[in-house]
Amino acid sequence: MKLDFKWSRIEDLSSIELFTIIKAREAVFVVEQECPYQETDEMDLQSWHLVVSIEDQLVAYVRVVDPGIKYEHPSIGRVMTCLEVRHLKIGRPLMKEAIRFTEEKYPNTGIKIGAQVYLQKFYESLGFAAVNEPYDEDGILHIDMIKADINEA
Numbered sequence: 326m327k328l329d330f331k332w333s334r335i336e337d338l339s340s341i342e343l344f345t346i347i348k349a350r351e352a353v354f355v356v357e358q359e360c361p362y363q364e365t366d367e368m369d370l371q372s373w374h375l376v377v378s379i380e381d382q383l384v385a386y387v388r389v390v391d392p393g394i395k396y397e398h399p400s401i402g403r404v405m406t407c408l409e410v411r412h413l414k415i416g417r418p419l420m421k422e423a424i425r426f427t428e429e430k431y432p433n434t435g436i437k438i439g440a441q442v443y444l445q446k447f448y449e450s451l452g453f454a455a456v457n458e459p460y461d462e463d464g465i466l467h468i469d470m471i472k473a474d475i476n477e478a
Contacts, residue, residue, distance in 0.1 A: 326413060328385075329378045330422050335369055345383050346374060353405040360463045368394055368402075373426070377419055384410045387423045389430070398437040398471065399427050420451055424472065435474045442466040 335343070347365055354364050371394045377385035384407050390400040401423045406415050427436050440448050442459045445468055449455075453470035460467055 326379060328415065328418060329381075331376045331378070332426060333374050333376070335372070335374065338374065342376070346376065346386060349383055349386055349407060350403060350405060353408070354403070357408065358465065360465065362463050373430070375419075375423060375426070377415060377422075379410070383407065384413075385415045385419045387419055389423060389427050392431055392434055396437040398435045399431045400437050400439075401427060402438065416447070417451075420448075424451060428474075433474050436472045438470050438472075439467050440470050442468050445470070 333342070338346070351364050354360060355362070368390050369388065371391045372388040373391075375387045375389070376383055386403065386405050387401060388403045390396075390402060392399045394400075395402070401420070404416070404420065404423070406413075406419065424436065436453075437456075438448065438453060439462065440453070443466075445455065448470050451472070453472045455468050456471050457469045
């Protein structure tokens with residue numbers, strides 16, 4: 326299985342690529358998680374978007390929000406794998422690429438995420454540490470986590 330990684334700013338995406346991203350994100354975050362909220366937001370305009378494909382089919386996605394927009398740090402969010410390919414365990418390579426890119430693009434800043442609590446151990450295995458107590462966001466428990474810049478540690 327070959328994963329193809331493609332990073333883009335929103336203005337560089339074609340209308341079909343943007344439609345595919347929005348459709349996949351809504352399928353996971355709104356429909357599957359039964360969480361009605363405005364899934365696309367202004368942060369999409371100030372983010373890097375990673376589409377992961379297998380044979381030209383979107384299978385996973387993540388966005389990296391520029392520093393100073395959501396948090397002081399750059400932020401990895403909207404982390405998702407399409408339901409039909411979750412058995413392929415794409416989450417780890419997806420996050421490793423997102424971390425690699427973020428650390429390269431924004432060196433010496435650290436990375437902050439708002440993680441779903443049930444995934445806390447997964448994110449800890451990637452170097453993130455919880456920085457607060459769990460809180461409710463749209464009916465799902467979340468926890469803020471930071472991956473410190475290696476130069477700070």
